[in-house]
Amino acid sequence: MNKRILTAAAVLLTLTAAAQNYSVLDEVRTDARKAAGIEGPYIFETTALTPSPKGYKPFYISHYGRHGSRYSWTTKTYTTLLTALNDAKKADNLTAYGEDFLSRLEAFSPIPLENTGDLVPLGAEQHERLAKEMYEAFPKVFKGSCKVDARSSTTARCGISMAAFCTSLQKQNPGISISFSSNHMGMRELVPTSAPSAYKRTFKGADYPEMESLSSFSHRVADYQGILGKLFKDPSFLKNYDGGETFFLEKLYYFIGSYPNYSDPALFSDLLTPEQHAGLWEVFNYSLFLANKAGRFNMIPLLEDFVSKADGAIEGNGIAADLRFGHDFVMEAFNCLINTDGYGTVPQKADDVKYWFQSYRVPMAATIMFVLYRSPRHPSDILFKFLWNGKEAAFPDLEPVSGPYYRWSDFHSFAEKIIRDYPEIPKED
Numbered sequence: 001m002n003k004r005i006l007t008a009a010a011v012l013l014t015l016t017a018a019a020q021n022y023s024v025l026d027e028v029r030t031d032a033r034k035a036a037g038i039e040g041p042y043i044f045e046t047t048a049l050t051p052s053p054k055g056y057k058p059f060y061i062s063h064y065g066r067h068g069s070r071y072s073w074t075t076k077t078y079t080t081l082l083t084a085l086n087d088a089k090k091a092d093n094l095t096a097y098g099e100d101f102l103s104r105l106e107a108f109s110p111i112p113l114e115n116t117g118d119l120v121p122l123g124a125e126q127h128e129r130l131a132k133e134m135y136e137a138f139p140k141v142f143k144g145s146c147k148v149d150a151r152s153s154t155t156a157r158c159g160i161s162m163a164a165f166c167t168s169l170q171k172q173n174p175g176i177s178i179s180f181s182s183n184h185m186g187m188r189e190l191v192p193t194s195a196p197s198a199y200k201r202t203f204k205g206a207d208y209p210e211m212e213s214l215s216s217f218s219h220r221v222a223d224y225q226g227i228l229g230k231l232f233k234d235p236s237f238l239k240n241y242d243g244g245e246t247f248f249l250e251k252l253y254y255f256i257g258s259y260p261n262y263s264d265p266a267l268f269s270d271l272l273t274p275e276q277h278a279g280l281w282e283v284f285n286y287s288l289f290l291a292n293k294a295g296r297f298n299m300i301p302l303l304e305d306f307v308s309k310a311d312g313a314i315e316g317n318g319i320a321a322d323l324r325f326g327h328d329f330v331m332e333a334f335n336c337l338i339n340t341d342g343y344g345t346v347p348q349k350a351d352d353v354k355y356w357f358q359s360y361r362v363p364m365a366a367t368i369m370f371v372l373y374r375s376p377r378h379p380s381d382i383l384f385k386f387l388w389n390g391k392e393a394a395f396p397d398l399e400p401v402s403g404p405y406y407r408w409s410d411f412h413s414f415a416e417k418i419i420r421d422y423p424e425i426p427k428e429d
Contacts, residue, residue: 030274032260034358036258036260036360042365045391050404053402053405056373056375057140059372060314060320062306062310062372064302064334064367065165065366067153067157067158067365068120068124070261072112075116076251077116080251085105095230095231098231098233101231101268104268117156120261124164126364127164128167131172135173142176145175145177146173146175147179147318149179150166151180151190151325152324154182190326201300203422204297209346218249222276222279222283250284256268285353285354292332292333293336296336298333300418300419307411307412310408311412314372331366331368334368338395342394343357343361366388369387383407386406
């Protein structure tokens with residue numbers, strides 16, 4: 001076997017090891033923030049970044065950030081629990097623990113209900129810190145009187161996240177000039193599925209094999225009896241209740257995961273054991289995977305935007321960074337589309353999904369960014385690396401130049417192939 005083959009094999013093994021996470025359930029059991037999945041807060045960690053190849057310096061960043069921590073995005077997270085528990089109380093169907101839980105929930109719920117979907121103080125703090133960390137990691141990108149373009153979803157929590165991030169960025173260098181926008185036309189790229197109807201685009205998807213239904217998987221993996229039996233004397237009444245047992249557990253799971261973003265984490269922590277919490281995580285991680293299995297192709301407009309904005313910066317449009325502020329489902333689907341760290345892998349078995357796709361990688365304030373590099377000696381040879389929540393990520397479909405560094409021309413060709421293989425479906429007249 002020659003040296004080139006050995007090197008390629010080593011790269012493939014490295015990428016596979018970096019992508020497929022067999023310890024995922026252990027991580028979820030030992031960290032309630034990860035067990036919360038998309039409802040968990042951003043986990044700040046100190047991560048050493050790999051130096052760029054000799055002579056290459058960063059000159060441009062293209063970013064997408066999820067809004068920061070918020071109250072639950074839907075009132076049903078609270079009202080489903082309150083209604084079901086109160087109905088059970090009237091029917092003398094609550095355990096002593098269930099009555100205590102309901103009492104705490106009723107005292108807790110009024111403020112979250114009034115503020116459903118709104119950013120909480122932690123959400124702004126996360127983006128302030130993330131902007132500072134971006135500047136400190138790549139000061140050369142933001143040197144002097146540079147220009148930054150910032151756009152957000154029309155949802156208020158995204159706009160406030162953008163304001164917190166950009167205000168913090170300007171504190172690092174007052175010479176940064178930032179243009180802001182948040183409008184419905186911009187949703188075509190930032191949140192393609194929420195674009196104005198006349199501009200919404202659909203794409204030919206892939207023919208993936210059928211997988212186990214969520215209902216079957218959830219009843220096999222989640223501890224229905226243990227969790228519901230702690231609240232209800234007879235949990236079976238939920239089978240004929242609005243949405244059934246799985247819907248109730250979904251809202252319970254998202255409530256338990258989201259409230260620590262804005263209240264004492266210990267307040268309701270006595271409901272689930274670490275094992276039960278991990279089981280619920282796996283169930284609703286699978287539900288998100290199923291949504292993104294096909295939904296990834298809806299993010300082609302965002303991919304086009306990343307490519308065109310980076311090309312503009314390469315050609316010298318004077319923009320140092322493109323900042324985008326949006327939502328979790330966009331970031332999940334986009335990373336599935338480009339197969340970051342193997343995130344787009346579609347396993348044959350539902351039980352294997354968790355090894356590739358982990359919803360806790362898109363917590364509140366999650367960030368992804370392409371960082372582009374150039375060298376005066378090789379001005380046309382643009383390199384990039386991809387950071388996901390501050391950590392260097394790999395692309396199994398591309399061959400790295402060195403470590404986490406790839407050629408932009410290779411990614412460009414990769415993106416063009418995606419767009420070519422999954423074309424837009426023309427609108428009917």
